[in-house]
């Protein structure tokens with residue numbers, strides 16, 4: 285077998301301990317195999333298509349210090365995985381364990397797409413450009429399959445600010461950006477304590493680019509992940525956007541990656557400040573350093589069909605729990621000579637999230 289030698293030649297890497305030390309997510313039952321590699325990485329044997337968590341530690345005596353490097357969807361078995369983040373000095377020991385996917389999360393593979401809409405897209409607004417070729421480089425990530433529900437929010441915060449009560453499977457709404465990020469932080473604490481996520485994994489809001497990437501599901505330059513839908517006749521299969529109340533999550537069709545309610549029901553806060561796209565190419569863009577508001581996406585129960593498009597953007601003050609259209613962040617409709625967009629939210633903001641490896 286050909287062995288690739290590199291600057292990482294000095295590393296002695298342990299191979300495939302195959303199960304998590306902290307247990308709950310471990311599903312691989314293959315007995316641990318110990319081996320030595322002459323490169324920074326390891327060979328992973330397992331089920332093709334399954335997701336594995338690849339971890340490292342710098343000292344094997346520190347058994348509680350394993351850090352998650354990457355979620356890997358195994359493309360072949362055995363698969364030779366290399367650690368691109370390793371430095372030329374020091375040492376790392378690696379292990380990979382099958383990841384028992386939480387039922388409310390969807391794996392989002394890394395990839396490239398075009399953020400924003402082409403200038404000829406019908407009902408486009410000028411803030412949807414310049415289109416930017418964005419690479420989501422992180423080694424896999426997870427996004428909530430559904431909007432966060434009343435029940436989930438209540439379980440973490442002991443509070444439910446929603447207006448449309450009566451069913452705890454409805455998405456939580458009337459939360460500010462600060463409420464949403466605080467929920468993520470509290471959820472992270474809870475899940476770490478229960479050892480359901482790695483000690484360096486966090487729940488957080490997606491960046492705006494991550495949200496649109498996940499929404500499109502490999503469909504750049506289309507108005508919706510299901511196609512352009514010129515008359516918006518197909519949108520009703522995917523979105524609640526024709527008036528109150530909100531609806532329990534997951535009742536419409538999912539997008540190509542299995543995410544529900546990406547259009548309508550409640551709009552979803554993103555991590556970013558609202559700003560102009562960089563254009564050209566970008567890797568893992570985080571948005572502008574500051575802006576007139578925080579971005580929320582996808583439209584809501586009271587949003588016109590055009591405002592539900594994959595590229596449509598809205599922003600509001602991070603303290604706001606009852607939405608309004610700020611003229612500061614209302615862009616011009618393409619070719620309209622200055623009309624502001626007709627997307628106003630009175631309620632209906634929610635929080636979606638995904639775990640990531642920082």
Ligand SMILES: [Ca+2]
Nearest residue numbers: 545548550582
């Ligand atoms: Ca939504």
